[in-house]
Amino acid sequence: MSRTSQRADRFEALRAEAAALRAAGKSRMQIKETLGIRSNGTLDELLKGTVPPESLLRPRAKDDLRQRARELRAQGWTYREIGAELGVSKSSISLWVRDLPREGRLSYEEFRKRNDEGRRRYWDQERRTREAARGAISDAAADEIGLLTDREILMLGAIAYWCEGAKNKPHHRYDRLTFVNSDAGLIKLFLRFLDVAGVDRGDLIFRLMIHESADVVAAQEYWREITGASAELFKEPSLKRHNPKTVRRNVGDGYRGCLRIDVRRSMWLYRKIEGWVRGVVHEIEAPVSAPS
Template identity: 55%
Template sequence: MALSRTSTTGKYADFEALREQAVALRRSGLSRRQIRDELKIHNNDILNRLLQGEPPPEWTKRPNAKDDLRARARELRLQGWTYDRIEAELGCSRSSVSLWVRDLPRPERKRSSEEASAIARRGWEAKLLLREEERQDTKDRARQEVGTLSPRELFLVGVGLYWAEGTKDKPHARREQVTFVNSDPGVISTFLAWLDLMEVDRALLRFSVMIHETADVAGAERYWADLTGAGPSQFNKTTLKRHNPKTARKNTGESYRGCLVIKVLKSADLYRRIEGSWYGIVCGAAHRQG
């Protein structure tokens, strides 16, 4: 049965008087169930209307499991903690921290932006140093694993180096002369060791430097002469590469020494042996895969 505020008949005819009783009981701390039993009101719609606008007493509210976390988060924020620190300390999400403390004033910055950047840079430099140590350790262990090369190993390495960096004979352009070009001192030294293994007379070697004209040409010539141990008579004229201002070259600075060209005189037979050996390596690798 619907109850009208102006109705004067029925079980709950005096609504206003009944509401006064319900409100008084509510304010005295009774729960809905207690008020219902006290006033003998078993219609929830009517009970809702009687208690409309009256908040429940604190003791009837269910405890929230995060109330303690919220209180602690607010306490930490007032102490000047950042969202990151609060999140890590309490083990809760960033969104929860924001919801709990966003009405509080932001903590004052204790460091200048320059100081913060310096701290971040030091941390990053430490990481880079650790990475470099790991990188160098891997290289050192790999180098030690190689050890001393046997004559056969050096022979195969030399053939592979030449086929990668040396000139090749073509059907349309016969070039059966050993000519090797590289800028890496280690590669040059290894190729010279290979020539010694092949019993090539050092007197048959001719060298020339190829380098950009803006580099230290004289310094590069001295460097390659010292590395090879060759005299001035074995060095041909240096080839200078014209400077192009539009090109952003990376090979600059003191470590740039251009490329060294090594030519072996009377080397047609040696070239043929290199080419044949290379195709022997190719066939050997193919058989291994098969």
């Protein structure tokens, strides 16, 4: 007997065994293990023409889930929503429903609109949260200051003037106090400093510096209320000509320009400020001695 005939006989014997195992209700995996077969193609040849027993013809276990997933997708549910509802992975859902159009699918414009609205709601809340945190820190820091002594007022005023006020230049001696600022708090500090230093309020000259396109009358009244000065001490406002090509951000009701304060007969105070500032700097630069 030739080798070809032997192989044919062997194959027919395996076919008979495979058919018998199939008729006994064995699964394909069980048949492969019993006959020592590794290839699914070989098993297909062995089982060709055989009919699986009724016990192996049950529906697939996930058929009900698949049908429900398709129903939900037709209603416009997303993969994530369907997965959460059925407890099935998104990859399985994709295989089951990818041929279905999603009803009510958002247009690109509607998606961008909803996305922008979501970001706006988030940042509205986030800004309020951050503002509350900043306010709490600022309030706690303000409480740490307490009452200021005249000595502290002199130091604070001198430093504030040295930062914001007019000073002598090597090529030009000024020797007179001129302070310009847009912050009402710093203006009040400077006025308090002048009071402590012994300057008479009658020696002050106030001048509003503002863009001509602003509400000059309202700004003038605002600074009169801040300073408590009479109208006679306020000179004509200094108006900056409006340039329509310039994009200004200091506009609106909150824009009140800057206030300039000139102090007449103030050479003596200017020289004192020079000394106070030098004294503060000298103290800062002095070496710190170790505690005994």
